Amino acid sequence: MSVVRAVLLTVLLALLALVAPPAGAVEPLHSTGYVYGDAPESLIARDGHAFSTLGVDGVTLSPRGTRVSTTDGRMAALAHTHGLRAELLVSNYSDRLGDFDPRAGARLLRDPAHVEAVAGQLATAAAAQGWDGIQVDLESLRRGDADGLLALVTRLQQLLPAEKTVSIAVMASDRAEEYVARGYRLAELGAAVDSLALMTYDQHGPWSGPGPVGALPWQRRAVAVVTTVVPAAKVDLGVAGYGYTWPGGRTVSPKQARQLVARDGATARWRDGAGEWTARLSDGTRLWWSDARSVALRQELAGDLGLHGIALWRLGSADPLR
Secondary structure (H helix, E strand, C coil), X not given: CCHXXXXXXXXXXXXXXXXCCCCCCCCCCEEEEEEECCCCHHHHHHHHHXXXXXXXXXXXXXXXXXXXXXXXXXXXXXXXXXXXXXXXEEECEECCCCEECHHHHHHHHCCHHHHHHHHHHHHHHHHHHCCCEEEEECCCCCHHHHHHHHHHHHHHHHHCCCCCEEEEEEECCCCHHHHHHCCCCHHHHHHHCCEEEEECCCCCCCCCCCCCCCCHHHHHHHHHHHCCCCCHHHEEEEEECCEEEECCCEEECHHHHHHHHHHHCCCCXXXXXXXXXEEECCCCCEEEECCHXXXXXXXXXXXXXXXXXXXXXXXXCCXXXX
C-alpha cells in the first residue's frame, strides 16, 4: 500500500468514526403528543418542540361500526408546518355516552365487511390528507373482538404505503389476563403494528376511589407484562397530563389542580413513590395529578426500560413543556 493510500484510508476511518454512533448508543426517545382535532395552532407552536409526532384525536366510529366520521387535513398540515409527523387517531368514543362505546367496537370488529370498509376509509384519508400514520384507539373491547382488532391493523398495514405507520393504543394493566379479556392478543398485535402506545394512565379515575393517575411502580409492572411478548423498542409509555378529583372523578388539568389547592389554602404534596402530586381540600375533596415533573420522570423511565418513546395525553391539558 502506498503512503498516499495509507493516509487516505486513515483519514476515511477517522471520518467514519466521527459520524458513526458510539458502541452501545441508544436511539433518542420518540415522543408523541396528543391533541384534539380542533386544537389551535398556538398550542402546537408552544409545545411542538418537545415532540416528534402529533397524534390527532380526529375521527370516531359510527354507532353501527360501518364507517368513521370525516376530517380534513388541517391538523396534518399544521403538524408538518412545525416539523412534526401527523398521526390520525380513530376511536370508538361516543359523545352520546360520554365514554368509549364497546358495542360500536364490536359491530366493527366482528364483521369482516365492516373492517374492510373502515380500513379503506382510513387509508383513503391518510393518502388524501397527508397523514403519516393511523393509530387505532378502540377501547373497552372484549375478548371476542380480538380477531377483528388484529384484522383491522393488519389490513391497514396492507393498504397504507410502507412509509406510513400503523400503531395501536392499548389500555394498560399489570395483569396479563386483563389484556386477553380486553381483546388484546399482544404478541400478534405487536408483530402487526409499527408501535404500541401503552396507556399507562387511568390507574384510578371516576370508576375507583382516590389514587394516582398512573403511579411509577404500576407503570413498570404494566410495561413488564407487555414486553414479555412485544419488543420494548416498539412500546411507547403513556403519560398523563391531567388529574382527577374525588368524589366523582372529575378531570382537572395540572393548572386547575394547583388553583383548587391554592384557593382552599391546602397543601399539595409530592409523592416520590408515585411520581405525582396529591392534596386534600378542607371539604374532604381528594386530588391526584400529573404535572411537568411527572412527565420528566416518565421520560427517564421510558429510557431506562429501553422503550420506543412516550405518548402524552394531552397537549392543552398538560403543563407547557420546555
